[in-house]
Amino acid sequence: MIARLVGVTKSYTLGGARLDALADIDLSIQDNRFTVLSGASGSGKTTLLNLVGCIDRPSAGHVFVDGQDTSALTDEALSDFRAASVGFIFQSFNLISVLSCEENVEYPLLLAGADPEHRRRRVRELLAAVGLQGHASHLPGQLSGGQRQRVAIARALANRPKLVLADEPTANLDSATGASIIALMRDMQQREHTAFVFSSHDPNILSQADDAVFIRDGRIVDRVTSPAVLAVSPPAMGERP
Numbered sequence: 001m002i003a004r005l006v007g008v009t010k011s012y013t014l015g016g017a018r019l020d021a022l023a024d025i026d027l028s029i030q031d032n033r034f035t036v037l038s039g040a041s042g043s044g045k046t047t048l049l050n051l052v053g054c055i056d057r058p059s060a061g062h063v064f065v066d067g068q069d070t071s072a073l074t075d076e077a078l079s080d081f082r083a084a085s086v087g088f089i090f091q092s093f094n095l096i097s098v099l100s101c102e103e104n105v106e107y108p109l110l111l112a113g114a115d116p117e118h119r120r121r122r123v124r125e126l127l128a129a130v131g132l133q134g135h136a137s138h139l140p141g142q143l144s145g146g147q148r149q150r151v152a153i154a155r156a157l158a159n160r161p162k163l164v165l166a167d168e169p170t171a172n173l174d175s176a177t178g179a180s181i182i183a184l185m186r187d188m189q190q191r192e193h194t195a196f197v198f199s200s201h202d203p204n205i206l207s208q209a210d211d212a213v214f215i216r217d218g219r220i221v222d223r224v225t226s227p228a229v230l231a232v233s234p235p236a237m238g239e240r241p
């Protein structure tokens, strides 16, 4: 198991009122699987990904990643742990605009102190795997949205994290490009033997996943393994029939 949440609540206070963005979540995420978090807008998907990705801390409960109780880490140690253990893919790509494709993919390797020969080999391998070997020196502004997301996928995998998190990775793409990005993530997940967890409110995506976790109003309302069968007749947003 690559991640486990035990009794996790995340609360915000808005105008004096308490809002539980997540309430009493118990969830295990398995190694080497393609897991989708499915739920309507505002159901808590981003909040959950931010906790699993150690970007945020829970108000109550414990988040374990790769066996580490993240609540036991200082902010600095948590930041180092996150850089070493988790790769991120964002809906708005978040590439560094002044760096070329290869420099964007190389960046996490530089931060991790990888030697130049390893960096060169890994960047070349990843750009080829995402189909961008011919675009290595292009800047993000010279790429399409789908190509930018391909670079972001390569970058997320650079340090061989055991866990990659993607928050609505297809939200800014047309449906055909979005489908190709999901297929690429699936391919890379299997090629790299890593766990991918991605959020989506598109029920059609269920057919691609090994596991589906359904969230509604900050609670897990269902969990399904091999959810392809559900995709034949997609459930209502955030819940199973």
Ligand SMILES: Nc1ncnc2c1ncn2[C@@H]1O[C@H](COP(=O)(O)OP(=O)(O)OP(=O)(O)O)[C@@H](O)[C@H]1O
Residues within 6 Å of the ligand: 012, 013, 014, 019, 020, 021, 039, 040, 041, 042, 043, 044, 045, 046, 047, 048, 201
């Ligand atoms: N920083 C914050 N302060 C206050 N409330 C927040 C904050 N972040 C999230 N929320 C609230 O927590 C709830 C869950 O939000 P979250 O962004 O996790 O949902 P989501 O499922 O990712 O939605 P979407 O699909 O629209 O991105 C929402 O009601 C949201 O308004």
